[in-house]
Structure formats: C-alpha cells, structure tokens
Amino acid sequence: xxxxxxxxxxxxxxxxxxxxxxxxxxxxxxxxxxxxxxxxxxxxxxxxxxxxxxxxxxxxxxxxxxxxxxxxxxxxxxxxxxxxxxxxxxxxxxxxxxxxxxxxxxxxxxxxxxxxxxxxxxxxxxxxxxxxxxxxxxxxxxxxxxxxxxxxxxxxxxxxxxxxxxxxxxxxxxxxxxxxxxxxxxxxxxxxxxxxxxxxxxxxxxxxxxxxxxxxxxxxxxxxxxxxxxxxxxxxxxxxxxxxxxxxxxxxxxxxxxxxxxxxxxxxxxxxxxxxxxxxxxxxxxxxxxxxxxxxxxxxxxxxxxxxxxxxxxxxxxxxxxxxxxxxxxxxxxxxxxxxxxxxxxxxxxxxxxxxxxxxxxxxxxxxxxxxxxxxxxxxxxxxxxxxxxxxxxxxxxxxxxxxxxxxxxxxxxxxxxxxxxxxxxxxxxxxxxxxxxxxxxxxxxxxxxxxxxxxxxxxxxxx
Amino acid sequence: xxxxxxxxxxxxxxxxxxxxxxxxxxxxxxxxxxxxxxxxxxxxxxxxxxxxxxxxxxxxxxxxxxxxxxxxxxxxxxxxxxxxxxxxxxxxxxxxxxxxxxxxxxxxxxxxxxxxxxxxxxxxxxxxxxxxxxxxxxxxxxxxxxxxxxxxxxxxxxxxxxxxxxxxxxxxxxxxxxxxxxxxxxxxxxxxxxxxxxxxxxxxxxxxxxxxxxxxxxxxxxxxxxxxxxxxxxxxxxxxxxxxxxxxxxxxxxxxxxxxxxxxxxxxxxxxxxxxxxxxxxxxxxxxxxxxxxxxxxxxxxxxxxxxxxxxxxxxxxxxxxxxxxxxxxxxxxxxxxxxxxxxxxxxxxxxxxxxxxxxxxxxxxxxxxxxxxxxxxxxxxxxxxxxxxxxxxxxxxxxxxxxxxxxxxxxxxxxxxxxxxxxxxxxxxxxxxxxxxxxx
Numbered sequence: 001x002x003x004x005x006x007x008x009x010x011x012x013x014x015x016x017x018x019x020x021x022x023x024x025x026x027x028x029x030x031x032x033x034x035x036x037x038x039x040x041x042x043x044x045x046x047x048x049x050x051x052x053x054x055x056x057x058x059x060x061x062x063x064x065x066x067x068x069x070x071x072x073x074x075x076x077x078x079x080x081x082x083x084x085x086x087x088x089x090x091x092x093x094x095x096x097x098x099x100x101x102x103x104x105x106x107x108x109x110x111x112x113x114x115x116x117x118x119x120x121x122x123x124x125x126x127x128x129x130x131x132x133x134x135x136x137x138x139x140x141x142x143x144x145x146x147x148x149x150x151x152x153x154x155x156x157x158x159x160x161x162x163x164x165x166x167x168x169x170x171x172x173x174x175x176x177x178x179x180x181x182x183x184x185x186x187x188x189x190x191x192x193x194x195x196x197x198x199x200x201x202x203x204x205x206x207x208x209x210x211x212x213x214x215x216x217x218x219x220x221x222x223x224x225x226x227x228x229x230x231x232x233x234x235x236x237x238x239x240x241x242x243x244x245x246x247x248x249x250x251x252x253x254x255x256x257x258x259x260x261x262x263x264x265x266x267x268x269x270x271x272x273x274x275x276x277x278x279x280x281x282x283x284x285x286x287x288x289x290x291x292x293x294x295x296x297x298x299x300x301x302x303x304x305x306x307x308x309x310x311x312x313x314x315x316x317x318x319x320x321x322x323x324x325x326x327x328x329x330x331x332x333x334x335x336x337x338x339x340x341x342x343x344x345x346x347x348x349x350x351x352x353x354x355x356x357x358x359x360x361x362x363x364x365x366x367x368x369x370x371x372x373x374x375x376x377x378x379x380x381x382x383x384x385x386x387x388x389x390x391x392x393x394x395x396x397x398x399x400x401x402x403x404x405x406x407x408x409x410x411x412x413x414x415x416x417x418x419x420x421x422x423x424x425x426x427x428x429x430x431x432x433x434x435x436x437x438x439x440x441x442x443x444x445x446x447x448x449x450x451x452x453x454x455x456x457x458x459x460x461x462x463x464x
Numbered sequence: 465x466x467x468x469x470x471x472x473x474x475x476x477x478x479x480x481x482x483x484x485x486x487x488x489x490x491x492x493x494x495x496x497x498x499x500x501x502x503x504x505x506x507x508x509x510x511x512x513x514x515x516x517x518x519x520x521x522x523x524x525x526x527x528x529x530x531x532x533x534x535x536x537x538x539x540x541x542x543x544x545x546x547x548x549x550x551x552x553x554x555x556x557x558x559x560x561x562x563x564x565x566x567x568x569x570x571x572x573x574x575x576x577x578x579x580x581x582x583x584x585x586x587x588x589x590x591x592x593x594x595x596x597x598x599x600x601x602x603x604x605x606x607x608x609x610x611x612x613x614x615x616x617x618x619x620x621x622x623x624x625x626x627x628x629x630x631x632x633x634x635x636x637x638x639x640x641x642x643x644x645x646x647x648x649x650x651x652x653x654x655x656x657x658x659x660x661x662x663x664x665x666x667x668x669x670x671x672x673x674x675x676x677x678x679x680x681x682x683x684x685x686x687x688x689x690x691x692x693x694x695x696x697x698x699x700x701x702x703x704x705x706x707x708x709x710x711x712x713x714x715x716x717x718x719x720x721x722x723x724x725x726x727x728x729x730x731x732x733x734x735x736x737x738x739x740x741x742x743x744x745x746x747x748x749x750x751x752x753x754x755x756x757x758x759x760x761x762x763x764x765x766x767x768x769x770x771x772x773x774x775x776x777x778x779x780x781x782x783x784x785x786x787x788x789x790x791x792x793x794x795x796x797x798x799x800x801x802x803x804x805x806x807x808x809x810x811x812x813x814x815x816x817x818x819x820x821x822x823x824x825x826x827x828x829x830x831x832x833x834x835x836x837x838x839x840x841x842x843x844x845x846x847x848x849x850x851x852x853x854x855x856x857x858x859x860x861x862x863x864x865x866x867x868x869x870x871x872x873x874x875x876x877x878x879x880x881x882x883x884x885x886x887x888x889x890x891x892x893x894x895x896x897x898x899x900x901x902x903x904x905x
Contacts, residue, residue, distance in 0.1 A: 024540050025514065027528050028521035033498045046513075073515065074500040092513055114504065138503045264558045328558035331497040384492070 002042045002087070006063045008089070010045050013055050018093070020044040029088040032073040032080045033135070035336055036386055041068065041088040042123055048093045050168060050176060050207040054126040056089060057205065058174035058307035060451045068453050069201045071112065071143030074135035076339055077420030079147060079200050083455040091142050094207065097121050104182045106165060106215045111206050112143025115149075118211075128216040130157035133416070134324045142206050144454040148198030150416030152320065156248045156282075157214075159416065160199040167198055168208035172447030182210060195442075200418050201453040203446050220248065220282035221292040222316030224308045225299040226273045230254055230357060230369070231273040234350025237373045239298050240279075241346050245291050249280035250374025251323050253354070256383075257368040265322045273305060275353075277373065278323055280316065282316055326370045327381065333366065334383040338395055341423075342406035343377040343415030355405045356380045363394040377415035403429060419457045427457065480729060481871045485754055486712045487576070488569040493527040496520065502553035509544055511848045516543055520554035526570050535624045536577055536609070544570050546557075546845065549708060550831035550840055550850035551802040567766075570709065572751045575710030587707045588714055645676035647698075653683050653693040661779065664731035665721075665744060668738035669701050670870035678873075678890075681897035682737040682772055688900050689781050691735075696725040702741040708836060712751075719748045720758055723765045734768045735775045737893055738870035740836065743803030755880060771800060772893055773809040786902025787819035788895060793862035795853070795876060796829040797869030800818045810868055810892050817858035817899045826856045832867075834875030846875070859888070865889045 002010075006456050007262065008193060011019045013188045020026070026040040042065070060067045066086025073080050082088050095112035100122060107122055115136040122129050131137055132151035139149065145167070150159040166180030169192075180186060180193035196204055201359050227233040233252055241252065250370055253261070262269040265373040270276065277299070282292040292309070299307045331337040344352045353369055356378070360367040371378035403413045403426050413419075413426050440458060485575040503509050505703070508713045509518035516525070522760040523544060528534035544567050553563040568870050642648075645667060655661075659740070663686055696829050697721055703715035722745070726734055736742045746769045752762035770778065792814060800806045833839060833849030859866055865876055877889050 020514065020516070022516075022539050023534060024537070024543055026517045027534055028515040028518075028524055031524065032500055033500055035497065049563070072500055072503060073498075090515075116504075135500060138500050171562040174658055261558075325501075325558035328497060328501055331495060331499075331559035335491060335494040337497045 001085075002065055003063075006065065007043060008058070009059055011310065013059070014045055014047050014052050017405040018046040018048070020046075021047065029073075029090075030081065032075050032078065033071075034078040034081065034420070035152055035338055036077045037081050037083075037421060039085070040082050041082040042085055044090065045087045045362040046090050046093050049427045050170065053089070053170045053205050053207055054174050054176055055090075057085075057170055057172065057451065060086075061173060062447070062451050065451075066454050067205075069142070069146070069205045069449055071140030071146075072114075072135075072138045074139045074420065075147050075420065076145060076341070077147075077200075077414070077418040079418050079420040079453070079456060080143075080356065081421060083421055086454075089143045089205070091207070092140065094142075095140075098208070098215075099226045100125060100127070101182070102127070106210050107213055108197060108210050109141050109209065110208060111140060111145070112395070113141045115139050115141060115144055115195070120405065121218055122213055126216050129163065129211055129213055131160045131163060134327060136324075141209055141211070145197055145206050145209055146199065146201045148416065149416045150375075150377060152249045152323065152372060154372055154377065154416075155250050161194060161367060163212045164193055164197050164209060165212050166210035167193050167196055167206055169204035169206055171204050172449070172452040176207070177204075180210065190373075193266070198418070199275055200456050202443060202456055203452070205452070217248070219285045219288050220280055220313065220316065221288050222310035222319055223240045223277075223281075223292060223295060223299075224310070224319060225277045225279065225296075225304045226270050226306045226308075227275045227304055228273065230275045231350050233277050234353045234373065235261035236277060236299055236302040236304065238347045239302060240295060241374070242281045243294065243298060245281070245298075246295055247279050247291070247295065247374060248282045248371045249278065249320070249372075251278040251324065251371065252276075252349070252378065253278065253286070253326065253370045253372035254353070255383075256333070256366060257326050257330060257370040258369065260321050260332050261326055264325055265318075267322060267396060269317055270306075271324065278319055280320070291300050297424065318363040323370070326368075327451070330368045330381050330383060333368075334385055336384045338382040338384060339417075340380045340382070340399060340402055341377070341414045342380065342402050342411060342419040343375075344406055344409045344411030346374065346376045348409040348411065349373050349376055349378070352378060352406065352411070353411060356402060359398050359401050359405070363398040365394060365398055367398075371414075375415070376411065421456060424457055424459050429457075467627050486569060487573040488526050488530065488566045489528075490530050491522060492561065493530055495559055496523045496527075496563070497559055498839070499559070500522070501558065502556055502558040502563060504764050505552040505556050507548055507550060507552070507561065507833065507849045508845065509843060511852075517546055517569075518546075519557075521562065521807065522547060522567050523563050526566055529570070529573070529602070531584075536574055541574055541578070542575065548798075548831050548833065548835040548849070550835065552798070552829075553803050555801050557749050559690070571708070571710035572712050573710075575712075588709055622703040642676055645672045645679045646695075648676070649680065649683065649695055651695055651697055653695075653753060654686050655690045655692045656687050658690055658735075659692050661692070661732045662730065663691040663775075664726045664734040664768075665693050666702070666726075666734050666736035666741055667695050667699060668736060668741040668870065670874075671738050674874060675688075675870050675891070678870075678894050679737065681774060681891070682735075682893040685776070685781075685893050685896050685900065686735060689776065689779070691836045694729045694731055694869075697731050698725040700725075702738075703745050704744045705836065707744070707751075716751060716755070719745075719751055719762065723748065723758065723761050726765060726768075727761065731768070732771050733775060734765070735772055737772045737868060739771065739797035739800035739803065739890060740871060742769060742798040745769045747803060771804060771806050771809075773813050774804070774806050776896075777809040777812055781813075782900070783816060784903045785817050785896070785899035786904075788817055788899055789819040790864050790895075790900065791821045791823060791860075791862045792864040792866050792895070793825045793857060793860040794828060795825070795832060795857070795865060795867040795872060797867055797872045798835075799828075799833050800868060810866070813892050813896060814899050817895060820895070823860045824860050825860045825862075827852075828856075830856070832872050832875045832879070834869075834871040836871050839875055839878070850875060850879045850882070854883045854885070858883060858885055863887060864895070866892055866895065868892050
C-alpha cells in the first residue's frame with residue numbers, strides 16, 4: 001500500500017503535478033486496450049528522466065510497492081493493467097528523439113516517442129524504421145520494445161526485436177544498465193538487449209532505445225486480390241512464399257472484417273466476396289514490377305475472382321490505412337471485441353483460417369478474421385457482448401480451442417500481442433515445465449522483490 | 465486476482481439511461497474497445513498528456529458513472545467540460561463511438577443530477593434567447609472599446625490585475641465594429657438582377673454582435689448571386705451554448721422557435737456563415753426526432769440548411785470576381801470540417817478569386833482552442849491549443865488567415881495579436897464580397 005510518506009516522496013521525486021491520485025485519474029489508468037480487464041492503480045506517477053525512473057524503482061524496493069510501466073496503453077494482453085495494485089508509471093513525458101545518425105543508420109530515442117513520429121522523422125531523411133503496429137499513430141517506442149510489437153511489414157522486414165540495437169534499462173532493483181549499442185556486430189556477453197525486448201515490462205524499464213534504420217524502399221505496388229472462400233486466400237499465401245516472393249505486406253481479411261472496415265472508411269471495398277488479400281511489394285522498380293506480376297499470377301492460379309492493382313501510392317496507402325483500422329472497426333458490430341493473436345507457420349495459414357471458421361460455427365459465434373497472413377500471424381476476433389454470460393462462456397471455450405489448434409499446427413498462442421494477463425493461463429500449453437521454470441528463474445534473479453509489472457506472464461503471480 | 469471485469473448482468477441489462485435519449489446510452493459507452501486511436505487527435509490530450517483528458521478516458525469515466533463505480537464529482541465534471549467538442553475523436557474512431565457526443569450527453573446527465581452554478585440559467589435561458597437583451601449586454605464592451613478606455617488598459621498593463629477571466633475576456637474580445645447587424649440589416653434584401661432563389665439567412669449571435677460587417681458581406685454575396693435574402697426578426701440563438709452546457713431542453717426550445725421563424729419566411733434554403741450554427745441547425749432533425757409535433761418540421765428545416773460556402777458551390781456562383789493579390793491560408797473550423805464535412809468548398813471559393821494564392825498550413829483542421837466560450841472558461845489550456853495553431857499559421861507567411869466561424873475568428877485574431885503577426889483575418893464571404901465589388905468597379 002502507498003502510505004502518505006511514500007506518496008509525498010514520489011511527489012518530491014517527480015513534482016506534485018506529475019503524481020495523479022484522483023479517483024478519476026486512477027479510473028483512466030486502470031485499463032489498456034485489453035477487453036474485460038481493469039484495476040485501478042493507487043497512483044499514477046509520470047517521470048521525465050532516467051534518474052527519476054531509477055529513483056522511483058529504488059523507492060518501490062524500499063517501500064514494497066509495485067510498479068507498472070506504461071506507454072500509451074494500447075497493448076492487447078493486459079500488459080499495462082496494474083492487476084496487483086501499486087503505481088502505473090507512464091513514460092510518455094520522455095518523448096524526445098535524441099539523434100538520427102545517418103552515418104551509422106541508427107536513431108536514438110526516449111521511450112515515450114510515438115511510433116509514427118519516429119517514422120515521419122526518419123522518412124524525411126530517406127530512412128526507414130519498418131515496425132508498424134496497428135496502433136502506431138499513438139503507440140510508443142518503449143511500449144513497442146516491451147511487447148516486441150509487429151505490424152503489417154513483419155513478413156519482409158521483421159518485427160521490433162529485429163531493429164533494437166541497444167537499450168538503456170532501469171533494472172527492477174533500480175540500477176541503470178546500457179546494453180548493446182550502435183555496433184552491427186557485438187557479442188560481448190549475454191545478449192541482454194534481446195532479453196529485454198518483449199519482456200513485457202517485467203524485467204526492466206526501457207528508458208532509451210537505439211534502433212536500426214534502413215534505406216527507404218524506392219518504390220512499391222499494392223494489390224488487392226478477391227476470393228470466394230478463405231481457403232483459396234490462405235493457399236495463395238503459402239504459394240507466394242513457396243515461390244520465393246517476399247512481399248512487404250501480405251494481409252488477409254475475411255468478409256466480416258471487410259464489411260466493418262467499409263462501414264468506417266467508405267472507400268468501396270468489395271463486400272460480396274469471402275476474403276481478400278492485401279499485398280504490397282516494394283524495392284527497386286524492376287523487381288517490384290516482376291514481383292507484382294508474379295504475385296498476380298499466383299493469386300489467379302489459386303482461384304482469385306479478381307486482382308485489383310492500386311493506381312498509385314496514395315491509393316495503396318488508403319488500403320493499408322483501412323486495414324490498420326480493422327480491429328477497431330470490428331468493434332462496430334458488437335459491444336465487446338475479443339481479439340486473438342494465434343500464429344502458425346506460413347504453410348498452415350489455410351488450415352488455420354478454415355479451423356477458425358469451424359470453431360465459429362460450432363460455438364455459434366461471430367468471428368472476424370484478419371491479420372498478417374504472410375507471416376502466419378492471424379487475428380481471429382470474436383464479436384460478442386460481455387453482458388451475455390452464456391455467450392461469454394462459449395467465447396472462453398472457443399478461445400481455448402483456437403489456441404490448441406494453433407499449437408497443434410506448430411504455431412504459437414501469441415505472435416505479437418504478448419502474454420500479459422490475458423494469455424497467461426495458456427502459456428503452459430506452449431512452453432514446457434522446464435522452459436517456464438527458466439523464465440520464472442530469470443524473473444526472480446532480476447526482480448527479487450517482485451516489484452516490476454507483477455501478475456503478468458505466469459498464472460500464479462503470488463508464487464514469485 | 466482482484467481484477468474488475470465485466471459488470472454484473474443485472475446492472476448492465478436494464479440501465480434506466482437506455483430509455484433516455486439525451487444521456488449516454490450504456491451500450492454506446494460499452495462500444496469503445498479502448499484502442500486509443502482517438503488519443504493522438506485530441507487537442508487536450510496532446511497538451512496535457514493525461515489519459516483523463518483524452519476521449520478514451522472521458523468515455524471510460526462515463527462508463528464508470530453508468531456502472532456506479534464513480535460519482536459525478538466536481539473533478540469528473542471538470543474533465544468533461546475540458547473537452548473542446550472539436551469532434552476529432554468522432555471522425556477518427558473506427559468503432560463509431562462518437563466520444564465527443566457521449567461527453568455532451570454526460571453534460572446533460574450532470575445538468576439533471578447536480579445543482580448548477582446560479583449564473584448558468586440566467587445566461588442560457590434568460591439572456592441568449594433574447595437577442596435584444598444580448599445586444600444590450602454587449603453595450604459596455606462597445607463603449608469600453610470606443611471611449612479609449614481599452615487603449616489605456618492595454619497600455620498600462622492594468623489588465624493583469626483584473627480577475628483572471630475578465631482579463632482574458634478583455635484580451636480575446638473582438639473589436640465591436642458597429643451596431644449589431646440585426647438592427648441595421650433589412651428583414652428582406654432583394655436579389656441583384658434576376659431572382660433565382662429565396663434564401664433565409666441564419667444570423668448567429670456572434671455574427672450579429674461581433675462581426676456585423678462580415679454578416680453583411682454574406683448577405684451581399686447571396687444577393688449578387690440572385691438570392692432574395694430573408695433574415696427573420698424572430699430568430700433566436702441556435703441552441704449550441706445550451707446544448708453544450710447540458711441544458712438540452714432549452715436547446716430544443718431554440719430549435720422550435722427557429723424552425724417556426726423560417727417556416728413563415730417560406731425559403732428554399734437556410735444559409736449561415738457561422739460554422740457552429742450551421743452544424744447544430746443541421747442536427748435539429750435528430751434533436752427533435754422524438755417530438756411528434758416537430759419531428760417532420762425539424763427534418764424539413766435541417767434539410768434546407770447550408771453553410772455559405774457549401775451553398776455557393778452547390779447552386780453555382782458568379783465568377784465575375786475582381787483580382788485580390790493576396791497570399792492567404794485557410795483554417796478549418798471544427799464545426800465545418802467535421803461537424804458538416806465541409807472542407808473543399810471554402811478552398812474552391814478562395815481559389816476562384818483571381819490573384820489569391822492559397823497556402824496550406826500544417827494541421828489546418830486542428831482546433832484553434834476557441835470552441836465557443838472555452839477561451840473564457842479555460843483560458844490557459846485554450847491558449848496552449850491556440851499557440852500550436854499559431855505556429856502553423858505563422859509558418860505559411862500568409863497575409864490573410866481565412867476561417868468561416870466567428871468563434872474561430874475571435875480566437876485567431878487574439879492569436880495573431882498575441883503572436884505579434886502582421887496578418888489580417890477574414891471570413892470567406894468577406895473576400896468574396898470584396899472581389900465582387902472590385903469587379904463591379
């Protein structure tokens with residue numbers, strides 16, 4: 001519990017105006033984008049520097065309160081919900097782009113920098129930071145690192161972990177470490193950088209990030225392939241990869257998703273089809289030409305009803321933006337939106353989407369499926385109503401079956417949203433006892449007092 | 465794990481609010497899936513950086529109230545009233561949640577459930593609906609500016625010692641150019657040349673009092689384009705201030721009065737040069753949808769309402785425009801670009817004036833912070849929002865800043881003075897009228 005003295009000390013550390021304790025503030029930091037999950041923190045504390053973060057963590061160890069680091073609160077696994085109380089610590093005040101180093105192709109940023117602001121800053125110099133999660137207009141780099149955010153360009157360009165070269169981290173015991181750096185090659189000691197990326201705020205608080213940049217692709221071409229059924233679309237995906245074309249983006253959208261998106265964007269998406277693939281190829285112009293032609297042919301070979309080619313970059317951008325709105329647009333249909341993140345090897349995408357269709361039928365649920373089919377990362381989204389307890393119990397069973405199906409196909413229960421609270425019960429399906437135990441021991445070694453983001457990843461938080 | 469999850473079904477299934485059209489419907493609050501896409505477009509979130517001052521946060525507060533987890537505390541009321549109603553969250557929300565509207569609906573709940581400040585009712589119910597009284601109330605400001613007292617106050621720095629809001633009010637108050645337009649504009653202005661249409665002019669309060677010459681230019685532009693212009697004397701306030709302060713029943717009274725006023729005028733269109741009046745009068749149809757006697761009349765009324773720029777482009781306008789050699793930039797009033805989806809028409813009008821060079825500013829559709837009376841009720845925050853706007857305005861190096869909204873005009877003129885920019889400010893119809901006059905020689 002936060003006693004008066006601790007609260008006063010926190011105010012001393014970061015300034016009284018950066019410690020929020022009003023009921024209304026606590027209510028607004030009780031959630032992130034995860035459905036059905038909230039708990040109010042005891043205070044919201046907003047540091048502005050690494051030393052303030054370290055001082056807060058150090059105080060937490062002395063006084064025994066929990067700390068949940070937070071960016072903009074867009075994560076989808078409950079990662080920033082303070083399920084065991086304590087304070088929520090937004091890092092949004094640390095929002096400076098410190099350096100863009102064109103000679104080393106790196107950018108150094110504070111954790112509160114908004115992803116799309118980093119995009120804009122580097123793109124104005126002809127450089128490219130590819131990770132582009134759906135929430136990129138508001139998500140923070142710190143949050144992206146903590147969750148190892150993916151995005152639409154993961155297939156060709158990889159995800160956040162592929163672009164983090166170095167970090168400054170405040171450890172759960174309050175020490176500040178600098179790991180990695182601007183060196184392309186660096187094997188000095190354990191790769192703590194990689195350990196921190198995707199650790200969901202449980203192993204350290206990221207206070208500075210050095211990211212890798214690459215040259216911005218010279219040209220791109222966007223295609224939209226329409227299908228009668230989801231299976232044809234899924235088989236096209238596997239075939240494109242097998243024929244050695246790696247598009248930047250290879251997105252799948254089913255009919256339910258398409259309808260909801262079109263309701264929002266009104267750009268004339270096809271509504272009388274069973275599924276579409278949104279495909280973007282990029283690179284140097286001749287390669288783009290050749291790849292686009294090859295992709296188009298493969299789509300037709302797998303029963304595409306039609307393949308539309310975007311007239312220009314503007315039109316392509318519109319389609320990508322429409323796709324990014326998919327999740328929130330699906331929320332139009334029903335009050336509650338349960339999004340899953342099951343991922344399978346790319347060759348099994350068709351089986352997975354067909355299995356999801358079957359699960360929806362068996363449990364009498366509406367499931368819209370969209371996602372990054374090219375990297376096997378699908379987002380089956382259950383449209384439901386949290387007030388309907390009978391339906392919610394069917395949702396529970398459907399979710400579990402989706403996970404089991406993914407694992408049986410050699411996949412994973414989460415591609416890019418993280419385990420957090422929402423998927424913690426299912427982690428043992430994936431990681432065996434020894435693997436889970438290793439994870440716990442890591443957590444225990446770094447955070448002996450269980451200060452940082454407790455109750456995440458592992459089912460019985462008390463046992464740490 | 466002591467985590468709050470979903471509310472108990474009994475509570476959720478039968479919310480009494482769901483029967484009430486004016487307060488937030490629980491189902492609408494639930495529809496927010498908290499994706500956070502509204503945060504980057506919200507001016508108050510961008511300035512203050514607190515979730516509590518974001519659309520997602522305000523919807524969460526509304527939901528917590530509906531679920532009995534929060535009371536309508538003074539602090540909660542403050543957060544609701546900190547919304548500018550710029551509607552940026554409404555446009556951006558893929559789930560169709562309309563946070564700004566839920567916030568307004570929460571204000572209705574506040575108005576019903578809590579004792580209201582004593583000054584509110586006399587202003588909303590007493591002063592605003594009575595144009596003559598309102599004009600009288602503005603007389604002191606008029607004299608203050610005309611007697612040289614203003615120059616003295618500004619020069620001596622005495623303003624700093626006025627009570628805060630009074631000082632702020634002084635700073636943003638427009639120069640009252642002349643008598644209110646209602647007192648000088650004939651009720652019917654004939655069309656120049658052949659009459660094409662009979663058009664009603666919805667003369668808003670702010671236009672009437674603060675920008676009478678701009679209003680007169682609007683009427684002139686209409687007349688030049690073959691419109692006979694009727695400005696009913698019985699017209700009252702459009703109802704926006706009442707609705708924005710939660711007094712929705714008073715807003716309905718205004719709507720009924722104004723519908724009647726234009727019915728007896730027998731007009732083809734109802735044109736306004738106030739973005740806010742336009743956007744709200746277009747909503748009369750939904751405002752009175754539940755009123756059997758008025759629903760159909762309100763629908764007919766709203767269907768006739770047009771912003772001046774929308775109207776001119778729709779019915780086509782004379783291009784006998786003289787040249788104005790000016791570099792201009794265009795600010796999009798919230799209630800025009802999002803409230804009415806009007807963005808291309810004002811630009812088209814400006815571009816059609818020979819000699820005008822239109823330079824686009826960054827974030828042209830970002831709120832200026834004027835927001836009705838927001839600059840008086842939230843002076844500091846309003847100024848911060850304004851400063852962001854003025855940085856973008858200054859970067860254009862334009863000579864004229866154009867915006868078709870009196871609240872924006874007051875705020876932007878204050879911003880130009882504050883930033884020390886040598887730039888003038890105009891309504892689109894002012895430039896059009898000038899260009900027509902120039903063509904006529």
